[in-house]
Amino acid sequence: MSHPTEVLQPGDALLIVDVQNDFCPGGALPIERGDEVVPVLNRWIDAARAAGVPVYASRDWHPAGHLSFEEREGPWPPHCVQDTAGAAFHPDLRLPPDTIKITKGARFDQDQYSAFDQTGLADQLRRDGIKRVWIGGLALDVCVRATVLDALKEGFAAHLIPDASLPVTREGGEKALREMREAGAEI
Ligand SMILES: [Zn+2]
Numbered sequence: 339m340s341h342p343t344e345v346l347q348p349g350d351a352l353l354i355v356d357v358q359n360d361f362c363p364g365g366a367l368p369i370e371r372g373d374e375v376v377p378v379l380n381r382w383i384d385a386a387r388a389a390g391v392p393v394y395a396s397r398d399w400h401p402a403g404h405l406s407f408e409e410r411e412g413p414w415p416p417h418c419v420q421d422t423a424g425a426a427f428h429p430d431l432r433l434p435p436d437t438i439k440i441t442k443g444a445r446f447d448q449d450q451y452s453a454f455d456q457t458g459l460a461d462q463l464r465r466d467g468i469k470r471v472w473i474g475g476l477a478l479d480v481c482v483r484a485t486v487l488d489a490l491k492e493g494f495a496a497h498l499i500p501d502a503s504l505p506v507t508r509e510g511g512e513k514a515l516r517e518m519r520e521a522g523a524e525i
Contacts, residue, residue: 342385342472351468352386353489354379354395355453355475355482355503357431360417360424361398362476367417369477369504376430378502379474383432392466395433396440396453398481399425406449418443438462452484460492470495474502479510486518497524 346352360366362373386393398418406412418425427433440457442450454460463471471494473486482503489496498518505511519525 342382343388346385346389346391346472348390349467349469350386350389350391351463351466351471352382352391352393353453353471353473353475353485354383354393354431354433355473355485356396356398356418356477357428357475358397358418358424359426359428362428365417366424367415369506372476372504373428373430375474375476375502375504376428378499380430380432382472382474382499382502383434387434392438392468393434393436394438394440394453394459394463395427396442396457396475396481396485397425397427398443399441400443401446404443404449405446406443412449420444451481452488453481454485454488454492460488460494463492463494468494470497472497472499474499476504478503478505479514480506483514483518486523487521490521490523495524496522500525 361369399420400418402419406414407416440453471489475482486496
């Protein structure tokens, strides 16, 4: 396991996926021990700031009655509804003031698991001179998985920070780790 201050360098970005109240214990779609990623990510944030590495943070941001919700025969209970407390970033996550935020899941006609899915993020990272992306957040087997796979498809080196991500199910997490490794992610 690499220590963030030893590995972060110019051309890197830290990408924090969906560390929002609804995905943590007490939220609408809680991931078991999901809040335990927060102190780990805070260490990475501190190291990123010290190294001049930019921090990006995505958020799931659904309109009420989104098609991904069970009431519309989607797979999930209602979660991360726009402007609710559940959609807010975890209060202990120390996002720097200049964090670049990525909003996804706001489309009425489809869900977006990946922070790269129709958000323009890949173009922005290239514009910012980013070659390598360090990724952590929630959930390992859903939005983190999709984000890591898309980062690779877009030509970035992708590092998953394994102790900064937790899955919805253990089985799903193990499968996601295999898929990410096979696709070329460093874990
Ligand atoms: Zn969602």
